[in-house]
Amino acid sequence: MSDVLVETRSVTRKFGGLVAVDQVDFQVRRGQTKALIGPNGAGKTTLLNLLSGLLPASSGDILIRGRSVVRCAAHEIAGLGLARTFQNVQLFENMTVKENVMVGCHPWSRQGIASGALRWIGHWREEKLIEEEAERQLDFVGLSDLADFPAHSLPFGKQRMLEIARALASRPQVLLLDEPASGLSTRETSELASLLRQISARGITILLVDHDMQFVMDISDEVVVLDQGKKIAEGTPDEVQSNPRVIAAYLGVEAK
């Protein structure tokens, strides 16, 4: 049990009458790359929002590293080592590329407002660490030369990469990615796949949502399928692909 990093126990989220996530149970084990798939409106984004604390659950329980986090605020969950990206990229547009990644260093840095205002020694020391980490992550996703440009000036594909770099800067144990390949070209998608493999090789657990079946089947060890808020299948990519319920609910729609 100790290697279960993220676990949901019949977690449910309702929006008025609509049950967006319906009694979902699943686990993500340490070191895994797990995919969450399902047709549009299946509740994938909502589930990620529940996991990262941006939405409160209506009922059920969520455990991260064995601790119940249903009553935790998003920033506390981030402090437990969970980082994420967004389906509609949410960069800090008024900041530079590098500053975006530096914000990512927030969970493991400590200096408060007084230290920053008065430039205490702790500020300089920590600022150096933060800059180094930001440069490392920018280098990793290949954005080093754009470090001083405003984030909004990047082309879309690079914005997605920046968002991943920013999440990595928080030194997460689990990385949640909401449709990281959507809007990317074929070449960018294959670059992303190799990037995700490297992230996984660093020992970071990944939970990703995507529509691109080829991409998902390529990089994930396990797949969970949601349909209309319910979990309808779970298993290896091959198992899931041959599951008749999945074909009916999801692949049928896609393949038409």
Next chain:
Amino acid sequence: MKDSERRGTHTEKAIPVRKKNLQLLNILPFAVFLACYAFAPRVVNDAQLTTIIYIGIYALLAVGLNLLMGYAGQVSLGHAAFFGVGAYTSGILTAKPIANEVIPGVSAGVGVISAVAALLLLTKPSGWKLAVGISLLVALGWLHNLPNLIPVLCAACAVAVMGIFGLMAKLQWMRTCLSGVVLTLVANLSKWFLKGTLERGSASPWTGLLVGVFLTAVISYLIGSQVLRLKGHYLAMATLAFGIIVEIVFRQWTSVTGGSSDGIFNIPSIQFFSYIPGFLRRLYEAAAGGSVDLRTQYYYLVWAFVFIAIVLAVNIVRSRVGRAFRAVHSSEQAAASLGVDTARYKVQVFVLSACMASVAGTLHAHNAGIGYIHPSEFGFIVSVELVVMVVLGGMASVWGSLFGAAAIQTLKDRLLDLEKTNPEFWGLKLQGLDPIVFGAVLIVVMIVLPQGLVRGFSDGVALLWRSARRSGRQQGVN
């Protein structure tokens, strides 16, 4: 896919924000500022100096408000209220006599409050532990009140009792001890501070400054922690309502604030030359070219505060917490998902900017040769003026606020001059033009210079320079 086309602006066109080797550019403005600061009294006349003092006071306000609005993205339409709290606290304390008897009580009270704050910060007591801790501190504060007990005994008592309490209640005893130390220290410090006021008959402006800031911090914390949960228009409305309520209090609480007919007058000025070491005084005199009169002294004081505020603001903006502020502005969701406690930082920047407004209020109240405050100086229209200053100077531009304040204050002076000539326009008497003109300025700036004066200007120059260089390069190729 459409999205990617829209966002795919070309990086080549964008301007990199700040290169490493341009660190000099960060220091340069401060050098220019200090030079102007030192030598301005040589070149301006008395009336201009008065205007410059006002510009300094409003610059202080605008820099603070810019941290809140421009950087953290939280609108406030009631900022003049904190300006007023600072001004009135200081005015009331310094212009009215203080009775001898209140001194021990006040110092004990201040001590208890600080000690409770320390207790809360240092430990995480809950329920009955908190109740016991606070009542112990109140009792110990009363002990400090007794005139014939020696201070050493009081101190020992406070520390010992708090330590034992910490041990018994299974809080960390060292930390509860510390709150006893805080109690002793603060109570004695404030007693010593208040003693000085007796000789003068009323509190010193510095006491007024500190008490004003403290009061403002408490009020803005209480207001901010509730109001900042709102967003956009709702936040604007809530702060607006708060500002109006405070103005009404200034107008109606006649026994304390003098109401709207009297205001508070005879507020003493601050002669800060008597507090600074001799070599500094000689430095100032050398800069000003001769002996420094009260007005010039006050100018130096106000702008010293402006300088400190700008340094602090610039430092904060380029620090971990400053980045968190800007992140909150851009996307609260993304910020929270990266571990930024958005609620806490919003309250923090709100309190900080309110405290800066309070300092500006104190400086306004003690303005040399004026020493008079009136509720209309802290009303809704002033809050709007402040917003216009920030927008005109440029959101998220510390130096811009300075220029915004200068521009608006100059404009206000011109309007006042104009009104003195009793202008008429087709039989319509033009009086009380400020709101109309400020509204127009706001609209024009939003349309023409959405980045504000400074950023708009510097971007324009950068663009010109780069296009000039490019055409030069092309000529070289040909």
